[in-house]
Amino acid sequence: METVEKLRTEDYKAIREFVYEKSGLFFSDAKLYFIENRVSKRLIAHKMTRYGDYLRYIKNPTNERELRHLFDAVTTNETSFYRNPPQVDAFADHILPKVVESIRARGQRTLKIWSAACSSGEEPYTLAMILLEKKDLLRGLMPRIYGCDISEEVLAKARQATYAPYTMRNLSDSFKKNYFEPNGKEFTVSRAARTLVTLSHFNLVDYKNYSKFRGMDIIFCRNVLIYFDTKVKRKIISGFHDNLNTNSYLLIGHSESLHNINRDFKLEHFSRALAYLKS
Ligand SMILES: C[S@@+](CC[C@H](N)C(=O)[O-])C[C@H]1O[C@@H](n2cnc3c(N)ncnc32)[C@H](O)[C@@H]1O
Incomplete structure (x- = not known):
């Protein structure tokens, strides 16, 4: 099976802009590898190899369900009982x-x-x-x-x-x-x-x-x-x-x-x- 391509800066910027618009979550330039690590799993789930294809897919309103998976992938959920x-x-x-x-x-x-x-x-x-x-x-x-x-x-x-x-x-x-x-x-x-x-x-x-x-x-x-x-x-x-x-x-x-x-x-x-x- 073909592997997922490396995340290029321009695709990273497009993904982070989309995530920001939908969730308010802001990712700095330094978070490229974090997003690559998390979002590549979504490409694998859809048997995709290119981030541009994934972006087109997720921007299509008929694939709104995928947004939930993207949110699951990019959020940091660390917590514990009686925290602080x-x-x-x-x-x-x-x-x-x-x-x-x-x-x-x-x-x-x-x-x-x-x-x-x-x-x-x-x-x-x-x-x-x-x-x-x-x-x-x-x-x-x-x-x-x-x-x-x-x-x-x-x-x-x-x-x-x-x-x-x-x-x-x-x-x-x-x-x-x-x-x-x-x-x-x-x-x-x-x-x-x-x-x-x-x-x-x-x-x-x-x-x-x-x-x-x-x-x-x-x-x-x-x-x-x-x-x-x-x-x-x-x-x-x-x-x-x-x-x-x-x-x-x-x-x-x-x-x-x-x-x-x-x-x-x-x-x-x-x-x-x-x-x-x-x-
Ligand atoms: C680090 S956890 C904090 C959990 C808990 N409040 C605590 O302090 O232990 C951050 C949570 O914020 C959620 N989150 C991020 N963006 C959000 C948004 N736009 N609306 C609602 N929840 C969001 C994440 O999914 C994640 O579960």
Whole structure:
């Protein structure tokens, strides 16, 4: 069988422009080999050898299904339970109680959390476990966590909710014991935690459909902003701002910042973590 050709700069630029237009993901010149490595697998799947043929194929609206595979191929989905423990602790011990106080003051009965770009589910299930731990604080409220991602492959894994021990490395023994059931060499998230989470496919650059996630009390959008350029970040963050209730919080990754992106949020410092308040 013929092998896939080397990715030439002009084809690389055309592919990255297409990926940017469809997902907001921006790849610098230095990422040519990364894209070649990931996208060559799609050419092999279609028995193609030339990137130009693949581009023509994917640009044809009748082959829209292939877009999902391209997103699966070019996204970086690294995640884990209880990722960035100081930030998750700040959520559990400070942010959640403050938000619940505002919710009760407004007479609201629901608590809505959006885990935007949730990858294979570790983030929304971690939040679900924390909500179960805080059942006294939440008494009388209906909590719900909305997890979304652009990659169908990781969403399928999130729906299975079955994980290898490595991704559970930050969890305490009591979380492992209380919220997982052994499943061969792996562990399945308990039904109680799973029922708090609704998973869906959503592309964060689909700005016109942000209304699907209206009325959020907390948004987690961690470790994905780094893949977008300033223009896309500004639109996404402004969409989050529109979708949040007053006195609610946005949490982003520890290496990410809203500096030069948005001035509507107020930065708040917790013991070892930061969060953005919509006042
Ligand atoms: C590194 S993971 C972060 C997962 C989790 N938030 C965390 O911090 O552990 C980044 C995720 O963003 C998703 N993603 C990338 N572009 C996206 C977009 N335009 N819309 C929705 N999700 C996107 C990827 O598929 C990937 O699963």
